Amino acid sequence: MAGNTSSAASKVSSSLVKLQSLHGMFAIYKKKGPTSADVLNALKEALLKEAGVETPNPRKRKKQWLKMGHGGTLDSAASGVLVVGVGDGTKMLSSMLTGSKKYVAVGELGKATDTLDATGSVVLEKGFEHITRLDVEEKLKSFTGDIMQVPPLFSALKQDGQRLSVLLKKGHKVEAKPARPVTVYSLTLQEFTPPLFTLDIECGGGFYVRSLVDELGKALSSCAHVKELVRTKQGPFTLQEHVLHEQQWTLENILQALRPTPHAQNQQNPTPKEQPGPE
Numbered sequence: 001m002a003g004n005t006s007s008a009a010s011k012v013s014s015s016l017v018k019l020q021s022l023h024g025m026f027a028i029y030k031k032k033g034p035t036s037a038d039v040l041n042a043l044k045e046a047l048l049k050e051a052g053v054e055t056p057n058p059r060k061r062k063k064q065w066l067k068m069g070h071g072g073t074l075d076s077a078a079s080g081v082l083v084v085g086v087g088d089g090t091k092m093l094s095s096m097l098t099g100s101k102k103y104v105a106v107g108e109l110g111k112a113t114d115t116l117d118a119t120g121s122v123v124l125e126k127g128f129e130h131i132t133r134l135d136v137e138e139k140l141k142s143f144t145g146d147i148m149q150v151p152p153l154f155s156a157l158k159q160d161g162q163r164l165s166v167l168l169k170k171g172h173k174v175e176a177k178p179a180r181p182v183t184v185y186s187l188t189l190q191e192f193t194p195p196l197f198t199l200d201i202e203c204g205g206g207f208y209v210r211s212l213v214d215e216l217g218k219a220l221s222s223c224a225h226v227k228e229l230v231r232t233k234q235g236p237f238t239l240q241e242h243v244l245h246e247q248q249w250t251l252e253n254i255l256q257a258l259r260p261t262p263h264a265q266n267q268q269n270p271t272p273k274e275q276p277g278p279e
Helices: 002-020 036-050 087-098 133-143 164-169 209-219 251-257 262-268
Strands: 024-030 068-070 079-086 101-109 111-113 122-125 145-149 180-193 196-203 224-234
Touching: 002 036, 002 251, 024 036, 024 087, 024 251, 036 068, 036 079, 036 251, 068 087, 079 087, 101 209, 133 180, 133 209, 145 209, 196 209, 209 224
Parallel strands: 079 224, 111 224
Antiparallel strands: 024 079, 068 079, 101 196, 101 224, 111 122, 145 180, 180 196
């Protein structure tokens, strides 16, 4: 009996050591509903549970068993690629924030909401019958390239150390952030079945699809909000090829999917020491 207990403890210890030795980045699938932070905590909890570490509340545990972060918040109502950094890989996540991203967004004409997406309350309704596919395609040209964009009030941006979205939900008054430069590499209209339309977007860091759809609605002498949003690519990670779905959140799958940090690669494949040459 004691031998079995010792063997189980050894297996747990081995799994935890392997987990804590991970350094790099990989991508998971974020479903609609939970926040990006909620999804990350669920991932941590699944991995620590596999390693034998029980964490009833991963947000409040005293010991940080696993160093992990995500590169770029997805709205609660959005789904798709969420890049995760583990160990030293968390230091590489800033490249994900500034790098290229791709989205597929379904917008709805005729209704504007306070959050600029379907989770908010309708604050304005306007006619859209005058809008044609050609009108939309023509207006999209002015949103392509290096442009200025005002971030939405409901966002992860902060005021006095707290997220604007949290302050608004608490009833606090928040100030709109000034317009800032963003880059849109490509922007195409995929489908147009009024009041719905589908956009394919490739953009750089700091870009908000919700702001784009809101501004597009105004440019078309109407209004619009995001009905659905999926991030299909972030950096080198794509939705079709790289994301791990919830049932795949295991140490073995992450080991296979992990893109190690340069430091971790050097440890795995150390360069042979050079022999001293003639002086």
